[in-house]
Amino acid sequence: MYEPPIRPVAMNDTKRREFVQKAKADRMAFDAAQLLSRGDSVSAATVAGQHLTVAGREQFVHWLRHYATTRFKVASRTVDEFLRSIEPADMAL
Numbered sequence: 001m002y003e004p005p006i007r008p009v010a011m012n013d014t015k016r017r018e019f020v021q022k023a024k025a026d027r028m029a030f031d032a033a034q035l036l037s038r039g040d041s042v043s044a045a046t047v048a049g050q051h052l053t054v055a056g057r058e059q060f061v062h063w064l065r066h067y068a069t070t071r072f073k074v075a076s077r078t079v080d081e082f083l084r085s086i087e088p089a090d091m092a093l
Contacts, residue, residue, distance in 0.1 A: 022059075024051070025051050025063070026063050028048070028051035028060075029051070029060055029064040029067055030063070030071075032047040032048040032051075032064055033067035033071065033072055033074070036068055036072070036074055036078070037068065037073070037074050041082060044082065045082070045086045048060070049087055052086065061083055064083070065079050065083070
């Protein structure tokens with residue numbers, strides 16, 4: 001089977017920083033969804049609030065909703081109620 005060679009993507013410092021921040025926000029969305037699935041909505045809200053503004057609210061909400069409903073089987077209504085309850089916190093990564 002043919003496998004094309006992997007070529008690294010050339011990124012400047014700004015692009016690399018943006019990429020890393022989005023990756024961290026994606027991971028935090030996963031962690032928040034996992035905490036929500038365990039019933040620990042207080043910790044999930046803390047994690048989500050701290051990282052909500054990193055990738056933008058819309059993108060973070062999309063990731064969190066995806067992980068919560070598909071990976072952890074949390075009901076959509078529960079996710080919507082949770083998302084309405086969280087507020088962004090002023091915290092940089």
